[in-house]
Amino acid sequence: MKPSPFRYIAPLDLDEALSALAASPDTKVLAGGQSLVPAMNLRLTAPGAIIDINGIPGYDRVTVAGGTATIGMLVRHMDLARPGFDDPLAGALAEISQHVGHLPIRTRGTFVGSLVHADPAAEWCALALATEATVVARSAGGTREIPAAGFFLGPFTTALREDEIVTEVRIPLLGSGTFGFAEIARTAGDFATVAALALVRLDGDAFGEVRIGLAGAESTPSRPSAAETSLAGQRVTTEAIAEAATIAADSLQxxxxxxxxxxxxxxxxxxxxxxxxxxxxxxxA
Ligand SMILES: Cc1cc2nc3c(=O)[nH]c(=O)nc-3n(C[C@H](O)[C@H](O)[C@H](O)COP(=O)(O)OP(=O)(O)OC[C@H]3O[C@@H](n4cnc5c(N)ncnc54)[C@H](O)[C@@H]3O)c2cc1C
Structure with a gap:
């Protein structure tokens, strides 16, 4: 199928994009197009105009400063296979990137686009929640910083306003923490049926801080906080881990x-x- 007719706007700087967005209701931002274009082709959405942000310079890299990694709005899934900095977060990004779609999707689709699309089964949304990332949204009127915990409101629904563009996402580095990631999908490259990301900081032989992000389990990406709390201060044992996993599963809808x-x-x-x-x-260990 073909999309219904739309106006194509290709600004070369952010202010131009924000003015165009403010001036044209019924407009969608186009990043990698890996979710928007199929939805337009299937006529699930029929925007009157699209604003292609791919020509806006300066947003295609990951930068690290002050204990935070900042992912620009044009960083592709593929770029995160080699994030280019030294922290366990880089390892988590690299590993998870391999689970997002197939190679052609990864070369084009963006990390930020995935968060805005907010598929409950998207791996990056679970990572944003568990890492306590901050979504930075710009409009002609100013800048908002939205914590990931308040960003995902429902399936394919976020706290982003129609006149806003997400310019970057800030993620605290993990430092002395480590990560684990596990996913089941119907086929390689498919969305997760369920995926789990665990971020752990040990305190000697006990759990210090634990954060868990789940994709695909509920109607939004989720964080089973009761399971996280159950581990804090506990000695690291197979039993404690099994108990936390049971608590996590029982807390879900x-x-x-x-x-x-x-x-x-x-x-x-x-x-x-x-x-x-x-x-x-x-x-x-
Ligand atoms: C066959 C297939 C398999 C896939 N498998 C997976 C998978 O396993 N896991 C997974 O997570 N994803 C998967 N995807 C989706 C893919 O990750 C998309 O790249 C992603 O969901 C959207 O990113 P995008 O850059 O392509 O955004 P687009 O398609 O361009 O946009 C998606 C939505 O976000 C909005 N948007 C994008 N960027 C911005 C911005 N900066 N500011 C404001 N709004 C913005 C758009 O307006 C649109 O509403 C798959 C897609 C396909 C087609």
């Missing part, structure tokens, strides 16, 4: 769809949280 039942999703969440935690602890 898993979605049910043509792919699988909510019961199976709950089971996957338990197994994948356990694997992700084990991996994170193994990396710390």
């Amino acid at each position: 898993p979605i049910e769809d043509a792919q699988c039942s909510s019961g199976y999703r709950r089971h996957l969440a338990k197994v994948l949280v356990m694997r992700a935690l084990q991996q994170a602890v193994g990396r710390a």
Whole structure:
């Protein structure tokens, strides 16, 4: 199918893009186009105009300063396979990037586009939640910083306003922390049926800070905080990890769809949280 007719606007700087967005209601931003274009072709969305941000310079890299990695709006999934800085966060980005779509999608699709698209099964959304990332949104009226915890409002729904462009996402480095990631998908390159990211900081032989992000388990990316809390201060044992994974799974309201039942999703969440935690602890050893 072909999209319905639309006006194509290709600004060469951000201010021009923001003015065009403010001036034209019914307009969509085009980044990698890997979600927007299929949706337009299927006529799930029919914007009157699109603003192609790909010609705007200065947003195609990851920069690191003051303990934070900043991912610009034109950083592709593929760029994150080699993020180019030294921190466990770089390892998490590199590993997770391999699970996002297929090679052609990864070379074009953007990290920021994935967050704005807000598919509940998108791996980057779970990473943004677990890392407590900040989404930076610009409009003609100014800049907003939106914590990831308040960004994902529902399936394919975010706190972003229609006149805003996300220019970057800021992610705190993990420092002495480690990560573990586990995913089950129907086929390689498909969205996660369920994926779990565990971020762990050990305090001697006990868990210090633990954060867990889940994709695909619920109608938004989620963070099973009761499971995180259950581990804090506990000695690192297989039993403690298994108990936390059970708490995580029990706390969910898993979605049910043509792919699988909510019961199976709950089971996957338990197994994948356990694997992700084990991996994170193994990396710390
Ligand atoms: C076959 C297939 C398999 C896929 N598998 C996966 C997968 O396994 N995991 C996964 O996470 N994703 C997957 N995707 C989706 C892919 O990751 C997309 O790249 C991503 O969802 C959207 O990024 P994009 O840059 O392509 O955004 P676009 O398609 O250009 O835009 C998506 C949405 O975000 C908005 N938007 C984009 N950038 C901005 C911005 N800077 N400011 C404001 N609004 C913005 C657009 O207006 C649009 O509403 C898959 C896609 C396909 C086609």
